[in-house]
Each structure stands twice: as structure tokens, then as C-alpha cells.
Amino acid sequence: MTDLKRKALDYHRLPRPGKIEVALTKPCETQEDLSLAYTPGVAQPVLEIEKDPLAAYEYTNKGNLVGVISNGSAILGLGNRGALASKPVMEGKAMLFKRFANVDAFDIEIDAPTVEAMVETVARMAPTFGGINLEDIKAPECFEVERQLQEKLDIPVFHDDQHGTAIIAAAGLLNALEIQSKTLEESRIVCVGAGAAGIAILQLLLALGARKENIALVDSKGVVHSGRDDLNPYKAEFALDTSLRTLEDALKNADVFIGVSQKDLLKPEWLKTMAPKPIVFAMANPDPEIRPEVALAARDDVIMATGRSDYPNQVNNVLGFPFIFRGALDARASEINMTMKIAAVKALSELARQPVPQVVLDAYGLESLEFGPDYIIPKPTDPRLLDVVPKAVYDAAVASGVARI
Structure with missing residues (x-):
């Protein structure tokens, strides 16, 4: 042991x-x-x-x-x-x-x-x-x-494996896109993993402005396309009319890779075929679809995020669910709707752009930390999360008519 x-x-x-x-x-x-x-x-x-x-x-x-x-x-x-x-x-x-x-x-x-x-x-x-x-x-x-x-x-009924992951990933992705001088509307996105997290991430990105025709969903059998007859309704929502069949095919000239699948799935040689300034969210745990050191060796212009705490830009659900529920409970909300989810995304995205408190630097043994390729998502120990995210969710609950207080 x-x-x-x-x-x-x-x-x-x-x-x-x-x-x-x-x-x-x-x-x-x-x-x-x-x-x-x-x-x-x-x-x-x-x-x-x-x-x-x-x-x-x-x-x-x-x-x-x-x-x-x-x-x-x-x-x-x-x-x-x-x-x-x-x-x-x-x-x-x-x-x-x-x-x-x-x-x-x-x-x-x-x-x-x-x-x-x-x-x-x-x-x-x-x-x-x-x-x-x-x-x-x-x-x-x-x-x-x-x-x-x-x-x-x-x-509120909230499946965190879906929406918590989606909210944190979307917040980080918006910031990464800005750093890379890209827009969500124009970016070509490849998502590997068509389970709870993958489907929810793509649904949230659509609500934020991504275009369905720019999204390729890949499951264990390859690209989800309109010619397949083995798709459940949730996968079918993202079926493309395309000749793309494999992950390798889909990654060519793609701007964004989102992985919620299994380790080592993204080959370095495939990463090299992605568009300039690519973004890779390799979130399989405990081992990502590609390790940051491997990705950076293949492309020095890539922005990386993983689900691990020992690399920069951890997509960690603890940034979301406690604070999302705090805001929903304080509003006595009857649900957590898309308006509230988007409010949480924007609050988290904006917080990462603000100066980092000393208490966060001390917790991670850092001298400095600022918005950039290695800091696109707030750290879980940031005390401002409790002030910023619940209020955004609360206000969105009131604005969307689901608050009861």
C-alpha cells in the first residue's frame, strides 16, 4: 500500500x-x-x-x-x-x-x-x-x-457532475479565449466524452454563444454524426452532418479541445494539427487526456487546464456548487436555471481577472499570481468566492423570477 x-x-x-x-x-x-x-x-x-x-x-x-x-x-x-x-x-x-x-x-x-x-x-x-x-x-x-x-x-435539483463541471470549465474557457484573442462564437470546439459532463458543458457553451455547427462531439465510437443510429437523445442533439469520423480528424484546425474522457487520449502529434493558439481542457481524473508538460512540449502556444490540483488552471467543482447553492438557498429559489448558471460563469470568469489576495498566494506558496495563461480560473481558497458567486446567483434568481424572497 x-x-x-x-x-x-x-x-x-x-x-x-x-x-x-x-x-x-x-x-x-x-x-x-x-x-x-x-x-x-x-x-x-x-x-x-x-x-x-x-x-x-x-x-x-x-x-x-x-x-x-x-x-x-x-x-x-x-x-x-x-x-x-x-x-x-x-x-x-x-x-x-x-x-x-x-x-x-x-x-x-x-x-x-x-x-x-x-x-x-x-x-x-x-x-x-x-x-x-x-x-x-x-x-x-x-x-x-x-x-x-x-x-x-x-x-433546486442540480446534478453537479453535469452543471458544476460545465460552469467552472466555461468560466475558464471564456478567459482562455480572451487571452488567445479568440471568440466563443467563432471557435471550433472538439469535446471528447459524451457523458454527463461533456453534454452539459456543450449545452452551457451554446447558451453562452457557441455555434452548434462549430462543435464536434466525440464518444468511444468516434465523432457523433447524423449518420449514426446508436445515439441517445442527448448525443443526437450534437450530431453533425459531417464526413469527420475520428478524433484525429476532428482536431485538425480546431481551436478548443475539451476532454472529459480518459487518460492519454490526446496524442501530441494531433495537438500539433490544431489551430494557432489552441486551448486544451484535459479534465479526465486522475490522469488527463494529455499531461501539460507533454502538451507544452508539442505546442508552446497552448493554454492548458486539467482537473488536477498539482497543475495550473484546475477545473475544480468546489469553485461552483457550494456558492451556487448558497445563492439559490438565500433566494429560496425553486430551481437553478440557465440564467443562474450563466451568472455563476461570468462571476467566476471576472474574479480571475482581479488582483489575487495575499491569503491565496500564501496558501499556494506563491509570490505572485495574475490573470494569464497559467491563471484563468480562481483558486478554491479565494475568500472572495463567497461574496461574489452567491450574490450573482441570487440576483439572477430574482431577475429570472424563481426567487421566493
Whole structure:
């Protein structure tokens, strides 16, 4: 067993198992405390909530509570390991909600292998929460689970593997395009990986102004084109009428490579065929589609981003979901819509252009850091995230009519 594996196991096991606990927010010491916290006093908020369901936001923790829910069918890069095996990941997600945005979260692992079972189970427990964060559910089922729950529920339902990744990637891509003197509207984009993250990234880029005819989606069988008869509806949305068939074909003169697939998929010789000043977001974890040192050896004009913390420009979902939910919860939003997602993209993009606080430099052992090829996405330790992103999401919720406060 490697030292890292041993440290990881010890971290989760010692000095007590797990990463989260429940804490009290009210005194519970005296007879009066007990009479207010439980019977008979607790009857009063019960009656108020019966009269007005929105009163639950006033008298309970609903407005600051998110359910982090998975069936374990697509855990990180480990695949379908089952509901129980997803618990360390869901605990970790709950931990990050609390650490970065002071959002309380319960991790809930559901033995529900079908869309129908997942939707029914989550819908029945939804009154508990102010929002639902879906996690590690395999595609294409994840799209249908999210869609049906969004239709059924009056609280935000957000599949972070889709939209969290999309929001952070889009924010970084807008900045990279500016540095490379390119525009989203005119750029030719190749996306490898047609699962949850890949589809969501492309849908968000379309909403931001990308052109569908400039996007080539590539899955394990090659380019997604109109002549294929094996496409689910989500892939079919991006089917091109084209003679392109392979990733190598698609990359010629492309401006942007987006990878949410598997390691070493982007060959250096293919990178050399991309357009001048290419942008490569190689986000497969733990090993990217091409390592930055390999990419830079092939092209000294490339801007790189990965999903790893040991390289510049990490596409890290913790930049998004805690703050997006913070803004949505504060607005008592009924959903997280495209307007709110775009607001988060623009807030993150703009923040990376601002001077970096000393606390961030200290956290990363840096003397300086400024907007440029090696800094297109804010760092997770940036304290300004909590001020900037929730407010942008809150304002967008109000502007788009889904806020209830």
C-alpha cells in the first residue's frame, strides 16, 4: 500500500470514522429549553408550516440544508461501485458545502438502480431539503433523473457532475479565449466524452454563444454524426452532418479541445494539427487526456487546464456548487436555471481577472499570481468566492423570477 493510500484511509478512519457530524444550533440544557425544542413548544411551528409551507424556511433548517444524493452508479472514475461505496464521496461533498459556503448537507446513498426508483425515492424525501445535489449517477440515466425531479419538485435539483463541471470549465474557457484573442462564437470546439459532463458543458457553451455547427462531439465510437443510429437523445442533439469520423480528424484546425474522457487520449502529434493558439481542457481524473508538460512540449502556444490540483488552471467543482447553492438557498429559489448558471460563469470568469489576495498566494506558496495563461480560473481558497458567486446567483434568481424572497 502506498503512503498516499494509507494516509487517505487513516484520514477517513481516525480519530473517529467519517468526515461530518450533526451539531446543535439551539440551547438544550434546561427544562424550558426542552419544552421549546420538543413538546409542547414544537407544536407551534408545526401549525404555522401547515398553514404556509414556506414557513418551513423560517422555523426549520430547510433553507440551509442540501441533500447530497447518489446511487453509486458512477463514482468518480471508479464506475458503478454501489450506493454504500459512494458514501465517502458524498460525505466529502457535504464537508465541502459546509467548509466553503456554510451550507449544511446530509449525504444520502440510495440503493436505486433504475431511473424510476431514484426519482421516486428522492421525490419522497425532498420536503426535508432546500435543495438537492445529485452526484455520481451514470449517463444517460442521470439526465432523466434530474429532468424528472426538476419537474416534480419546487426546490433546486442540480446534478453537479453535469452543471458544476460545465460552469467552472466555461468560466475558464471564456478567459482562455480572451487571452488567445479568440471568440466563443467563432471557435471550433472538439469535446471528447459524451457523458454527463461533456453534454452539459456543450449545452452551457451554446447558451453562452457557441455555434452548434462549430462543435464536434466525440464518444468511444468516434465523432457523433447524423449518420449514426446508436445515439441517445442527448448525443443526437450534437450530431453533425459531417464526413469527420475520428478524433484525429476532428482536431485538425480546431481551436478548443475539451476532454472529459480518459487518460492519454490526446496524442501530441494531433495537438500539433490544431489551430494557432489552441486551448486544451484535459479534465479526465486522475490522469488527463494529455499531461501539460507533454502538451507544452508539442505546442508552446497552448493554454492548458486539467482537473488536477498539482497543475495550473484546475477545473475544480468546489469553485461552483457550494456558492451556487448558497445563492439559490438565500433566494429560496425553486430551481437553478440557465440564467443562474450563466451568472455563476461570468462571476467566476471576472474574479480571475482581479488582483489575487495575499491569503491565496500564501496558501499556494506563491509570490505572485495574475490573470494569464497559467491563471484563468480562481483558486478554491479565494475568500472572495463567497461574496461574489452567491450574490450573482441570487440576483439572477430574482431577475429570472424563481426567487421566493
